[in-house]
Amino acid sequence: MTARDSRHIPRDSAPQETGRRGQITIHDVARLSKVSVGTVSKALNNNGSLRTETRERVIAAAKELGFRPNDLAQSLHRGKTFTVGLISNDSFGRFAMPIMEGLEECLADSRTAVFMANATDDPAREAQHVGQLLGKRVDGIVVTARRADRRAKLTVPARGVPVIYVFSRTDDPDAYCLLPDDEGGALLAVEHLLKLGRRRIAHVTGPERFEAVRLRHNGYRKALATAGLAEGGGFLSGVWSEAWGRDAVAQLFQRGRAAPDAIFCGNDQIARGAADALRERGINVPSSVAIVGFDNWEIMADATRPPLTSVDMNLKDLGRRAGARLLEMIAGKPLKGVHRLPCTLVVRESCGADAGP
């Protein structure tokens, strides 16, 4: 349960009786506006040449009758369904949901609906979902995951249905992949720590088989190199958990080793574990050791003591951009390559910097 209230849907908009049976048809609109069915079609689809007053009369009649053109019939006619499919492999929804939100926001303007299907890493189920989406004649498919690593190309047994990979990528050079700029995000984090005067910056992160781990490590090294610093703070690769964050602090602060004055963590769970372990050792965050996390997972970053400064991958923006690119691809524009969108740093209290206005 979360603390926010759900708002209520107004009841005042009178339901119109346009159900499956006894439905208002284009013939009723034609009769009321005293034109042919063809003219109604032209007026409502905004094509063909019609006098303005005719078009307006038809639109008024359609409105009066509560006529809702049947999208299915329209889509057969036009060859477009104004539907895109989203295939997700993120059963927690933590990464997929903001991407979905951005995608919906972007596509709402072109009256395109998003059809989400959850494959949960099961190839058979993914193939089944693709089949269902093609059966619905989606105009395009978005593939997302809960990590930005390479996956096999999605097998789409149909021509002319563009696919876009978001927070997910494949080795196919013809694929279009949209990802967060992990290296740039790490640069932001470490530059922030350097600007605050930290010099012995450690990096505690997840498993090195993750591309994101390698890219964030690169960003960390580049920022230190630019500042003329060696990797004195220490690099520790483990798993994506709080327990690993606590263990890593035990390693970094063992006797006889020069302790770091900052820790850049590969995700917010590691950062939270590190903050807990430091507090339990009596080491103050941020005055003795500053911490930056990655993901800006709000529920985790806000609950950390002190609240966590963290890199945000802007997944909603990624979703929005994916929507815009997919519409271009549906319109016939060939797009390919791996594209990365910038991360931002969300400043809270764990580095001692002012959070700003």
Add this chain to the structure above:
Amino acid sequence: MTARDSRHIPRDSAPQETGRRGQITIHDVARLSKVSVGTVSKALNNNGSLRTETRERVIAAAKELGFRPNDLAQSLHRGKTFTVGLISNDSFGRFAMPIMEGLEECLADSRTAVFMANATDDPAREAQHVGQLLGKRVDGIVVTARRADRRAKLTVPARGVPVIYVFSRTDDPDAYCLLPDDEGGALLAVEHLLKLGRRRIAHVTGPERFEAVRLRHNGYRKALATAGLAEGGGFLSGVWSEAWGRDAVAQLFQRGRAAPDAIFCGNDQIARGAADALRERGINVPSSVAIVGFDNWEIMADATRPPLTSVDMNLKDLGRRAGARLLEMIAGKPLKGVHRLPCTLVVRESCGADAGP
């Protein structure tokens, strides 16, 4: 990022060329199997009387050509689209995703796809989504939320499209609502603590305006009353956060007050805050104080020290049941009323009970 690997999709299944243009049609199947188009339709839809060898010849021809019947055209013909819409108001996905998973699992057997749209508590957007779903002629609509409280009835401007509320409810007596049994879940939790010998059991929970808070409180009181105990442990209502869990422990353990030997918490975040605060006061969990949470949010329950025993609302089962009921409603069965599914207790280490085999 999470630690699990994404599996890969096999590349060996050869893509079939059944794209929008140059597509295999029913005419190609008729030509190859040397029957009429009507016969192909009968054979593939498994209706009408046909000789077995004719039916088999058509199916073999369709398979050979990789013919995929156009679901859109079929649905216009049959009046069913084998698509249901899911309207979610859970932008975190924590509650909606397991419900979606269960729903998909149940509906996959009847080849029905789930079309998810996220309204994020915006009534205008919700109305837009409903319009889009009706435009796609969905067979039914599932409404879910991130809390099980009352909401306004969903306005569906079409007859014959059943609506089911899951983890979400409305006051309309004709609505069908599926919810977890919050009171029963609380009974399970408190009975577990009683069985382990705890006698001064406190209840720390969220805001009382939530129906779930009131129901869980009822369950707590009933379990104590059955055991012949007063509410000696204390009842504290606050917000759904770790910080509140910590504050509540400060109140429960202030000087001059009889301390509880167990705390039943309204959610896992409160439970985690309570566990942290007890550890920091040097009070052992579970030997001095046992803790039970609610939600069984694994990422939170596993990270708590010690790992949290928690009530699971079985949201995936709720989704599965919703799918089965919706299919019945689509088939014409009138269903209504508020129905609650049992919760289960997931035992970890925070009560000192064995986790079992």
